[in-house]
Amino acid sequence: MPHEAHHATQILTALLIMFVAAKIAAELFERLNQPAVVGEILAGILIGPQVLNWVSPNELTSALAELGAVFLLFSVGLETVPHALIQASKVALPVAVGGVVLPFALGYGAMYALGYSQPQNLFMGAALVATSVGITARVLKRMNMLQTTSARLILSAAVIDDILGLLVLAIVSSMAKGRADWVHIGTTAAMAVGFTVFMATVGARVVKRAAPRLQTLRIGESFFIAGMAFCLLLAVVSERIGVAGIIGAFLAGMAFAEPSHNTGIHERTNALTEFLVPFFLVNIGLQLQLKTLSDPMTLGLCALITVLAIISKVLGCGGVLWRQGGRVVGQVGVGMVPRGEVGIIVAQVGLNAGILTPQLFAVAVFMAVATTLIAPPFVQRFFRGEPTEPTLEFPVAVEHVGSGEV
Amino acid sequence: MPHEAHHATQILTALLIMFVAAKIAAELFERLNQPAVVGEILAGILIGPQVLNWVSPNELTSALAELGAVFLLFSVGLETVPHALIQASKVALPVAVGGVVLPFALGYGAMYALGYSQPQNLFMGAALVATSVGITARVLKRMNMLQTTSARLILSAAVIDDILGLLVLAIVSSMAKGRADWVHIGTTAAMAVGFTVFMATVGARVVKRAAPRLQTLRIGESFFIAGMAFCLLLAVVSERIGVAGIIGAFLAGMAFAEPSHNTGIHERTNALTEFLVPFFLVNIGLQLQLKTLSDPMTLGLCALITVLAIISKVLGCGGVLWRQGGRVVGQVGVGMVPRGEVGIIVAQVGLNAGILTPQLFAVAVFMAVATTLIAPPFVQRFFRGEPTEPTLEFPVAVEHVGSGEV
Numbered sequence: 001m002p003h004e005a006h007h008a009t010q011i012l013t014a015l016l017i018m019f020v021a022a023k024i025a026a027e028l029f030e031r032l033n034q035p036a037v038v039g040e041i042l043a044g045i046l047i048g049p050q051v052l053n054w055v056s057p058n059e060l061t062s063a064l065a066e067l068g069a070v071f072l073l074f075s076v077g078l079e080t081v082p083h084a085l086i087q088a089s090k091v092a093l094p095v096a097v098g099g100v101v102l103p104f105a106l107g108y109g110a111m112y113a114l115g116y117s118q119p120q121n122l123f124m125g126a127a128l129v130a131t132s133v134g135i136t137a138r139v140l141k142r143m144n145m146l147q148t149t150s151a152r153l154i155l156s157a158a159v160i161d162d163i164l165g166l167l168v169l170a171i172v173s174s175m176a177k178g179r180a181d182w183v184h185i186g187t188t189a190a191m192a193v194g195f196t197v198f199m200a201t202v203g204a205r206v207v208k209r210a211a212p213r214l215q216t217l218r219i220g221e222s223f224f225i226a227g228m229a230f231c232l233l234l235a236v237v238s239e240r241i242g243v244a245g246i247i248g249a250f251l252a253g254m255a256f257a258e259p260s261h262n263t264g265i266h267e268r269t270n271a272l273t274e275f276l277v278p279f280f281l282v283n284i285g286l287q288l289q290l291k292t293l294s295d296p297m298t299l300g301l302c303a304l305i306t307v308l309a310i311i312s313k314v315l316g317c318g319g320v321l322w323r324q325g326g327r328v329v330g331q332v333g334v335g336m337v338p339r340g341e342v343g344i345i346v347a348q349v350g351l352n353a354g355i356l357t358p359q360l361f362a363v364a365v366f367m368a369v370a371t372t373l374i375a376p377p378f379v380q381r382f383f384r385g386e387p388t389e390p391t392l393e394f395p396v397a398v399e400h401v402g403s404g405e406v
Numbered sequence: 407m408p409h410e411a412h413h414a415t416q417i418l419t420a421l422l423i424m425f426v427a428a429k430i431a432a433e434l435f436e437r438l439n440q441p442a443v444v445g446e447i448l449a450g451i452l453i454g455p456q457v458l459n460w461v462s463p464n465e466l467t468s469a470l471a472e473l474g475a476v477f478l479l480f481s482v483g484l485e486t487v488p489h490a491l492i493q494a495s496k497v498a499l500p501v502a503v504g505g506v507v508l509p510f511a512l513g514y515g516a517m518y519a520l521g522y523s524q525p526q527n528l529f530m531g532a533a534l535v536a537t538s539v540g541i542t543a544r545v546l547k548r549m550n551m552l553q554t555t556s557a558r559l560i561l562s563a564a565v566i567d568d569i570l571g572l573l574v575l576a577i578v579s580s581m582a583k584g585r586a587d588w589v590h591i592g593t594t595a596a597m598a599v600g601f602t603v604f605m606a607t608v609g610a611r612v613v614k615r616a617a618p619r620l621q622t623l624r625i626g627e628s629f630f631i632a633g634m635a636f637c638l639l640l641a642v643v644s645e646r647i648g649v650a651g652i653i654g655a656f657l658a659g660m661a662f663a664e665p666s667h668n669t670g671i672h673e674r675t676n677a678l679t680e681f682l683v684p685f686f687l688v689n690i691g692l693q694l695q696l697k698t699l700s701d702p703m704t705l706g707l708c709a710l711i712t713v714l715a716i717i718s719k720v721l722g723c724g725g726v727l728w729r730q731g732g733r734v735v736g737q738v739g740v741g742m743v744p745r746g747e748v749g750i751i752v753a754q755v756g757l758n759a760g761i762l763t764p765q766l767f768a769v770a771v772f773m774a775v776a777t778t779l780i781a782p783p784f785v786q787r788f789f790r791g792e793p794t795e796p797t798l799e800f801p802v803a804v805e806h807v808g809s810g811e812v
Contacts, residue, residue, distance in 0.1 A: 008758065009645040011469050012476070016638040023631055030624035063417050063466050070418070218436035221680050225429055228681060232422040239415040264673070271674035272681055274627050275634060352414065 014055045015064075015279075021047050022278035035135050035372050037341055040278055041365070044285015057286040061279060066245070068273070068280030069345050073246040074231040075269045076133075076342075077253020078260060080159050082200035088156035094320045095153055096160035099336050102316030103128035104168060106308040114301070119176035120360060123350040126172045127364045128309050130165035132340020132372065133158035139376045140335075145383050150328055154335040157317060162342055166250055167192045169346055170243040176355050177242065192243070196251060199234075203255035211259040224268040227256045244349045284344055284365060287351065292359040293366070302366040309367050310374065313337045330382040337375040343368035420461045421470075421685075427453050428684035441541050441778050443747055446684055447771070450691015463692040467685060472651070474679070474686030475751050479652040480637040481675045482539075482748075483659020486565050488606035494562035500726045501559055502566035505742050508722030509534035510574060512714040520707070525582035526766060529756040532578045533770045534715050536571035538746020538778065539564035545782045546741075551789050556734055560741035563723060568748055572656055573598050575752055576649040582761050583648065598649065602657060605640075609661035617665040630674040633662045650755045690750055690771060693757065698765040699772070708772040715773050716780065719743045736788040743781040749774035 021043040029039030047054045055061070089096070108125035116124075133155055140151045170192040175185055207230075214226045234248030260266060292298050318333025347364035350356035356364065427449040435445030453460045461467070495502070514531035522530075539561055546557045576598040581591055613636075620632045640654030662671065698704050724739025753770035756762035762770065 008469075008472055008651070009642065011472070012638065012642050012645060012651055015473075016635070016642050019638060020635050023625060023635065026625050027623055027628075036625065060466060060469050063414075066414055066417070067421075217433055219429060219432045219442065221677065224677065225680060229422075229426050229429065232418065232425060236415065236418050236422050239418060245414070245418055267670070267673065268677035268680075271627065271630065271677040274631060274674075275678055 011060060014058075014061065017047055017054050018044075018061070018282045019275075019278055022282045026278075033376075035138075035338075035340070035376075037135075037281060038369050038372055040281035041285045041288075041344075041369060044282035045288055045290065046285070047282070048286040048288075050288075050290050055282075055286065057283060061283050061286065064276065064279040065283035065348075066280075068276035068278070068283075069246050069348065070231065070235050070249040071269065071273050072277050072280065072341060073250040073345070074227070074253040075266075075273050076162065077250040077255075078227075078257050078266060078269060080163075080250075080254050081257045082204050082254060083258065085156070085159060085200070088152075089160055092153055092156035092160060095157040095317045095332060095336070096164060098316035098320045099131060099157060099161050099313055100129050100164045100168065100316075102319075103309065103312035106312045107305065110304060110308055116360075119172075119355045120350075120357075122172040122176055123346065123355050124305065124360065124364060126165065126168045127343050127346040127350070127367065128305075128312065128339070129161065129168050130339055130342035130346065131158040131161040131313070131336050132338045132342060133162070135338040135340050135372050135375065136335040136379055139379045140383065143380065143383055145386060148383070148386055150331040150335065150383070150386070153321075153332055157332070158336060161336070162250070163196060165342060165346070166244075166247045167196065169349065170247055173243050173349065173353065176353065191241075192247075199251040199255050203251070204258050207255045208259040211263070215263065221264075221268060223260075223263040224265045227252070227265055227269070228272075230256065244345075246345055246349070281341075281344075284348065287358075288362055288365060289358045290362075292362045295359070298359050298363065301363050302370075305363055305367045306370045309339065309371050310337050313371075327382065331379075331386075334375055334378040334382055337378075338372040339368040340372050341368075343371075417466060420464075420467065423453055423460050424450075424467070424688045425681075425684055428688050432684075439782075441544075441744075441746070441782075443541075443687060444775050444778055446687035447691045447694075447750075447775060450688035451694055451696065452691070453688070454692040454694075456694075456696050461688075461692065463689060467689050467692065470682065470685040471689035471754075472686075474682035474684070474689075475652050475754065476637065476641050476655040477675065477679050478683050478686065478747060479656040479751070480633070480659040481672075481679050482568065483656040483661075484633075484663050484672060484675060486569075486656075486660050487663045488610045488660060489664065491562070491565065491606070494558075495566055498559055498562035498566060501563040501723045501738060501742070502570060504722035504726045505537060505563060505567050505719055506535050506570045506574065506722075508725075509715065509718035512718045513711065516710060516714055522766075525578075525761045526756075526763075528578040528582055529752065529761050530711065530766065530770060532571065532574045533749050533752040533756070533773065534711075534718065534745070535567065535574050536745055536748035536752065537564040537567040537719070537742045538744045538748060539568070541744040541746050541778050541781065542741040542785055545785045546789065549786065549789055551792060554789070554792055556737040556741065556789070556792070559727075559738055563738070564742060567742070568656070569602065571748060571752070572650075572653045573602065575755065576644075576653055579649050579755065579759065582759065597647075598653075605657040605661050609657070610664050613661045614665040617669070621669065627670075627674060629669040630671045633658070633671055633675065634678075636662065650751075652751055652755070687747075687750075690754065693764075694768055694771060695764045696768075698768045701765070704765050704769065707769050708776075711769055711773045712776045715745065715777050716743055719777075733788065737785075737792075740781055740784040740788055743784075744778040745774040746778050747774075749777075 022040040025039035025043035026036035029036050046052060049056050104125040107128035108121045111121040111124045136154055140146050145151050171185060171189050174188040211223065214223050219225060231249050231252040234252040235245035238248030239245045256265065313336045314333035317336040318329035321328050321332055344365055347356060347361050351361040428446040431445035431449035432442035435442050452458060455462050510531040513534035514527045517527040517530045542560055546552050551557050577591060577595050580594040617629065620629050625631060637655050637658040640658040641651035644654030645651045719742045720739035723742040724735035727734050727738055750771055753762060753767050757767040
């Protein structure tokens with residue numbers, strides 16, 4: 001089969017083009033002070049079937065993309081230390097809940113009013129829930145504002161929103177499968193919450209106790225390898241019980257977060273995501289059907305959903321802080337706007353499940369990209385002149401902020 | 407398409423099983439003081455279609471296996487510092503050349519005598535050429551013998567044999583395509599040697615000069631990312647000019663070897679190979695057709711090729727040192743016997759190209775595994791009681807010995 005050898009060449013060529021295009025675009029966007037994640041999606045559009053047609057989406061690219069999403073969520077979980085999260089949630093929980101309820105309600109409501117199907121309404125609502133901690137954190141880090149009270153509120157609330165967003169996704173995926181009776185929804189919600197709490201408490205404790213033993217294994221990098229294996233295991237378990245694999249990957253990361261210091265697992269996971277995540281982001285661009293955006297109806301929907309995405313976070317997150325004055329409302333509200341990679345992953349899950357049409361997938365990705373691009377200048381404006389020291393001391397639910405790629 | 411979601415679950419499940427089975431087997435074999443690489447191949451046989459039938463080889467597993475082989479060879483190249491190699495070759499070259507000529511001649515000759523086709527004879531000869539530096543190095547490291555003259559000779563000659571083996575593979579692949587006239591062979595050989603020398607000199611110098619600039623890029627891990635991109639690029643170029651992609655990957659690694667200190671590229675590449683190489687090794691096991699080994703003819707061929715593989719390295723490498731006495735002959739000869747992963751990769755290339763039948767693929771893998779298992783106890787015996795200090799000072803062509811997995 002010389003055919004197979006030829007095939008291997010084609011595969012390697014496609015991977016080379018995807019990887020290099022993504023990294024060049026990321027570097028360009030970083031130099032323009034724009035988020036790398038947006039550049040990598042645009043690179044996918046550029047090399048995809050609709051512009052240069054160098055690479056088409058196929059089974060391998062989507063499998064690598066899936067692996068990229070799984071390890072991306074593992075690395076997000078790895079930065080989420082459960083006990084710090086619990087402490088931070090005492091202050092940040094109202095902000096986070098406001099940033100879940102209002103976006104979901106407005107996204108769901110708009111789709112409902114426009115006559116889309118129930119599963120589609122649910123998925124668009126879910127896509128509006130997550131907050132990308134990375135984008136705002138990077139802007140604030142560059143401004144040396146990470147220690148301000150508002151920044152610490154944003155970081156903690158964004159992480160809680162990621163978790164709540166994944167819970168919403170779990171419930172929505174299960175509802176979208178048709179069994180939308182309240183008993184079933186209640187059971188799924190209880191299971192999702194229970195599993196998350198279990199991983200954050202018992203799971204984290206078990207990993208912490210097992211960590212010294214894991215590090216004495218004969219195989220190299222054993223703690224990292226155990227993390228990878230646990231990530232794949234929980235991803236498979238999640239998929240088998242009917243929720244997205246990324247949810248399990250995130251929980252696996254969270255269970256490994258606490259004993260992860262000085263094990264090198266952050267650097268090693270980072271190396272793996274640096275290689276795999278570009279395939280996830282480029283694949284999003286490959287799948288985007290630009291021609292759907294030439295339809296005025298779709299463009300109108302993009303605009304509507306994006307405006308709702310912005311308003312709902314500003315009011316939902318900033319609103320609960322109205323007593324602390326307009327400046328804090330603006331800082332926290334705008335800081336929570338970017339949806340980034342988690343919103344995109346929700347859209348991808350909806351597309352893969354056959355619920356979001358290519359048109360609605362394009363709308364959700366447009367919303368995630370637009371909120372990510374719009375927010376940073378406003379964040380800068382609202383934080384300019386702020387004293388860099390916090391007025392209120394509380395722990396932050398996230399570590400190693402801004403060390404990742406996205 | 408809920409079908410696709412289901413498909414994603416199956417893919418993740420297969421990857422989970424392959425990864426966990428490989429790592430458990432590696433740990434078990436390490437504890438038994440046996441090479442992990444053999445354990446991972448056996449894990450592939452166990453979970454494959456012929457025993458438990460949990461995983462079947464498919465397009466995705468073979469693509470991941472290919473990526474694993476490519477990055478494995480990149481990491482081997484990364485340990486091969488060109489200027490040290492050139493210095494070491496003054497002493498180690500005769501040993502290395504002896505370890506290429508005799509194994510190739512005996513492998514080719516035996517196949518020829520048995521009436522196999524010309525391309526098959528060439529590929530079996532090529533599979534006998536490479537020496538796995540990792541196996542012997544680990545044994546010697548554990549015995550604290552890495553500084554002895556014989557050990558330094560083995561390490562340098564093994565690296566040179568890897569390079570010569572890849573050159574032989576390049577020539578053989580090109581000859582096997584049918585154009586076996588001497589002009590064409592000469593051109594291919596000259597190009598392969600020229601490209602290798604070019605990468606070891608000009609390529610390494612360009613990378614060294616570009617290194618400080620690469621590290622100032624805005625994207626994270628930029629030196630590592632440049633290495634990955636260059637590895638994929640040279641792999642594609644190699645495949646396009648008709649030789650195996652792993653050859654380009656090795657040369658890319660060698661070009662990045664010199665300025666790699668303190669860039670963290672070793673650790674990051676290691677993290678990537680820890681994740682990807684298990685798929686390569688398990689895939690070998692998945693592809694092995696055990697029933698061919700129940701055929702007495704095939705078993706006989708396994709025994710013959712394995713015996714020739716051992717004799718040819720002992721005589722070819724040890725023989726050129728006959729003036730230094732039987733002990734040195736034994737040390738170096740036996741130390742060069744393990745074929746390990748590079749021999750297996752040659753077999754895989756031959757199988758993919760449709761040249762090696764499943765039966766001959768099984769023979770080549772059997773030879774690589776058997777030589778890898780047989781050598782270590784003899785290495786221990788020949789080195790026991792040796793003074794740990796070298797009697798002859800010369801640099802070693804390889805760095806970070808034994809840090810890798812295989």
